[in-house]
Amino acid sequence: MATKFVYEVEGLSLDNDALVLNETVFHNANGYIGVRSNFEEGYPQGYDSIRGEYINGFYDIAEMKQAEKLFGFVEEKQTMLNVADTQGIYLSADGEEFSMFEGEVLSSRRYLDMEGGYTGREVTWRSPKGREMRITVKRMTSFEKLTLFTIEYTVEALNFEGNVLLTSTHIGDVKNYCNPDDPRVAGESFNHLVPVRAALEGGVSCLVTDTSKSGLTVCTAVKNVLSKEAKEECFVAGHRAVCRLSTYMEKGECITLTKYSVFVDSIRHKDVMEAAKKELEEALERPMSYWYQAQKEYLDKFWNQSSLEIEGDDDLSLAVRYNLYQLVQSVGKDEHCNIAAKGLSGEGYEGHYFWDTEMYMQPFFTLTNPKIAKNLIAYRYSILDAARDNAKILGHKKGALYPWRTIMGKECSGYYPSGTAQYHINGDIAYSVTAYYLATKDLEFIAEKGAEIIFETARLWMDVGHFYKGKFVINAVTGPDEYTCMVNNNYFTNVSAQYNLHWALRFYELLEDAGMLDKVKAKLGLTEEELEGFKKAEECMYLPYDEELGINPQDDSFLSKPVWDIENTPKEDFPLLLHYHPLHLYRYQVCKQADTVLAHFIFEDAQSLETIRKSFEYYEKVTTHDSSLSTCIYSIVASKLGLDDKAYMYFGDSAKLDLFNTHHNTKDGIHTANMGGNYMAIVYGFGGLRLKETGLYFEPSLPKQWTGYKFKIKYEGSQIQVEIDESGSTFRLVKGDARTIFVYGEEYLVEDSVKVPLKRVR
Ligand code: BGC
16 A cells, blocks of 8 residues: 555644644644644643744854853854744634633544645534534645745634634744753743834734844744635734734635745845745735645655655554655755754754754755755855864864854854764764765765865864874764763764765865866865875774774773663663763763764774674663664664664664654654654665665665565666565666666666565565
8 A cells, every 4th residue: 555645643632742742743844944833722821832933044142151161162052043923813703712622622633744745733613602613724834935834724614603703913022942951952041032123014914023143134924814805903013913804604604714924034035024025925926726736746746756665564654754754844945054953843952953964864865855965065065164163163273173063053062072072073974975976976066065075074183183003093072972972082983084084085086087176175275295194094093993892892991881780770760861960971881872883884894794793782782772863773783784673673663753752852843863864774774775986785675564665766866766575676767877786786787677586584
């Protein structure tokens, strides 16, 4: 059966935890704006709600108090803003207000349609006085017009006639959510927005708002259109606009209020109010059917490029589809922004971009939609100067050090041991540039932007590391595992630095051969001598190895620490970061997430299979997977090692993480990296895909829980569909020129289709 496109929940729970969870799960986003799925009419007093609408990359600067003023400590951070509330719609019939918390809910349902690109809420409700009505809400953030968010709010009078009033609000003086007890969201409530202008013209309300410190401006413009003639009364009060629409409804009649909201920011437009009005006019010029059609066409193309289907487990296949949909909702569509750790679904991690992009989300785009991957790299290029400044703050004389977490390039980590010290972000970004090149062979883009990133990050390694007893060592850094900080020679960091240096040398050669080197070489003042240094460091890179255990120690001191007793740690103590002082954790062998095991996936050729197997077994015992970036990687490496049950178990843990709220914090936003990781667990894990300079490799296997699975990828401009079932793996050329691939190490030319028997059915 083909995978469904609709994820739905029948019989809405009004339990507060379920409500805030669904605000995230059913949010609408298009990479530019994101709107949490709040009830238009809100919840009763005393209920928690994270009511928010966000613009990707739109931020203010907030103070970050440091207890001690040491040199270079980050004292200001960029934080994503809740920019306005355009969701409010309040319904009353003859004075009785609609609320799911009063009267009787006769039926209710919420859904996300991933083919149509909209969400919905459907409620049949009986008021305390017995009026029955059906309320149908359809919400969309348009992929065709990124500034546009629409709500279609339909009321059907089932058993009554009378006066109906719809009150639609547009609020500009909103605040961000905060929780002082959770380090993963903002701890303090700041006033970030400064009202500038509120205007009302022809039923269009425009609110212009400045940020308090970052010098940015946003304009939101709203227009309400009712399907039936009504008495309309609109007014502005302070930084708020209200529109009241009243009409008489006959029994059995249906009316629809269409609420158009547009969001325009000063990063992309000079005159935000003019631009917002224009965007709104354009939105109103066409019927809603046009915008729904355009939405569908965008998504048809998206699914056609990137659909991944599992046969034999429909629920799982739907969950995977949900994850991919979240990735396209979250990813920025221009170089002014990226993908936040929570996409545009909530305020967790304050809208910051991390390594999550390059190592977890970008691979999906690199393989299916390289244009988006290119944009993501262009964003990193746009903040390269800020990364150069960051390197200077950290005392480096040359090169660029990307901030661990940021919006527009400034380091925003408050706690440097598990923030700024994660130098591997440089290696991660370099890795993603290389992966883009390997998938596309787009050397022009490398000459234009990619190479500069690679050379500048390579330079940084030369400055942070040094030669010691003939080896190139890198001290006092933090690897991916945030329970082990400030160590010497983190294996992942060193091996990624080695790869970064290798590709600096390789791109130098490739660009030189293609006559494309001069510009970047002159700009950076690259010398042969410097290149020699890269080469020596690459060759002499110290990669810790323990003879006795036959594994790569996570760092120089890791194995000398006592092992944390995970098994006997009370369940309620997880995640450990919320219950133990970091310093306490640092003294134990305990990992929050895949670290060396991640290195064994990404840089698998650096070690023998035997070492990888022993390392996997070793680290598995000391890893809590408190980070959602972990189990997917364990699944991939388990697949590589033929540990089928484990591969499946770890994969299963990651697939429904947000739908089932298994990390208990989905209310703060989706776990976007995990979603990308879940894709990788199938394509890189079960499919065994690897992109290398020598070619495109597959080692397909079929989990015994499935009858088959299929996915499409783009390789050097050609589209290839991969179908795996018990009869074998078929590689079909869908578009473009024939391409060479390797399956279980054998070379094949995919001209039309190639079928290879499965080596391993699990
Ligand atoms: C993880 C990091 C990750 C961050 C944002 C943390 O919990 O340890 O690896 O980058 O979350 O998702």
